[in-house]
Amino acid sequence: MLRVAYHCFSVAATLQGLETVCVDFNEERWLCQYMLGKIAEKQCQPPDVFLNYYLSASNFLYDSNATYPIKINHNNPTTLSVEALELFYRTNASILKYLEKCSYITRPIGDLFKHVLKKLSSSPFAFNKAKIVDTCIYAVKWKYHYSSKSSINKNHLNSDAFIKANAGENFNFVEVPRANRNHCDYEETRASENTIATNSSSSFSNFGTESETSNTDEANSYYSESEVEKIYEKAIINLEECVTRFPEHYKSIYRLASFYINGPDGVKNENVSERLLLNQYQTGIGNIINGLFYDRKANNIFNGIWRIPSSEIDRPGNFSSYLVKCVDILIKLLTDQSNYNLLIEIILRLQRSPDIDNKMILRL
Structure with a gap:
């Protein structure tokens, strides 16, 4: 294909x-x-x-x-x-x-x-x-x-x-x-x-x-490690700029969280990834970014996550597939942290069958 x-x-x-x-x-x-x-x-x-x-x-x-x-x-x-x-x-x-x-x-x-x-x-x-x-x-x-x-x-x-x-x-x-x-x-x-x-x-x-x-x-x-570090530091600054200009750009927040979980050993930081997913994150210039699931509610874990308002960018299936990635990385983080209480809470919320209009993901 x-x-x-x-x-x-x-x-x-x-x-x-x-x-x-x-x-x-x-x-x-x-x-x-x-x-x-x-x-x-x-x-x-x-x-x-x-x-x-x-x-x-x-x-x-x-x-x-x-x-x-x-x-x-x-x-x-x-x-x-x-x-x-x-x-x-x-x-x-x-x-x-x-x-x-x-x-x-x-x-x-x-x-x-x-x-x-x-x-x-x-x-x-x-x-x-x-x-x-x-x-x-x-x-x-x-x-x-x-x-x-x-x-x-x-x-x-x-x-x-x-x-x-x-x-x-x-x-x-x-x-x-x-x-x-x-x-x-x-x-x-x-x-x-x-x-x-x-x-x-x-x-x-x-x-x-x-x-x-x-x-x-x-x-x-x-x-060298220091040379590579300068590259990803600049890329991270640029992604932070994307979210600062467009707070609803969930892709940038996901990519930042993913990098801090899956990146090189020298930059892995689960605490930063947790702030990007569940809490609030402060950029290098002091701007506060809401985590991907920061606005979650008891009946909607995806509350506060919005589609990108462009049919050329947010194509059919793109939004739901990204949300699957977001949930995957959240589960990975909670598992690595042995945060079983929140993990069970998230899983129980995902087990509920939402209304057809509020169905964000098709599989997990």
Whole structure:
């Protein structure tokens, strides 16, 4: 099914790249790139492949006049704001998931992650800078919120020079050389993949001769623990930003909780995961986030968890499947903590048959 879906979206993306295609059809170019990225990630393709798609989708969203508000209203989100946040989330979450699975990170992959995170930190999303807006008044919040000693001149922040230097219109993604990466065998999809890469190449710049001829020793070396730590710390900050802007974004809270349970030994922290799931969590800049099940009630454990208001993002079955993941990780946490009282309470609540309109999950 994944290969069929990959082929279909590849063909659609190819057609969207044709000059003869109508404007309305081209406005959905971000969606094809987004779906291709999700498929590539599920196929265990190399990180540069799915990150390429996600960043390309973000570029197309920007060209479609997406907005990047500092707060997203769940009931009335601005143009493509939810979609833009989802792409920002997805890019960071894919990096965290990769770090969860791999004990060692090769230097080319680590350099790729650093480069992507650096580009995200100066992206339109980070600076709340839509294509139709000339200034980014919230730039100081993102760029300097971890520097208590920074004294930034407000006029300087709103200057054209500052904006051009820090919030470019494109990500200019740099790809990792294929020869230096580990990947699954998907030769049948390579022809389609190359076609899409060609059509989206305007958003990226390829490695030059110098990168192609990098020595083998460097390609086979690994990132140190401190280097990997800097990567996941930045990704965590970015996910915290997603929840701060859109408190109903349950995916970000789940991904953070999952990382603190399943991440590397040096970062595992069940207490933090418990706050993210059951209590309240404080971000690095002091914002308070309600845990995923913080608003649970006796007759509804899922109270306070809302669907994402975008049919392109929250597709049929997506919400219920995520809630299954959320309950799974909650049960794992309570089991590891030997918190049997709360575990029994949760299980008893899940045993009750809800009304058909309130049925959140189909299986567990």
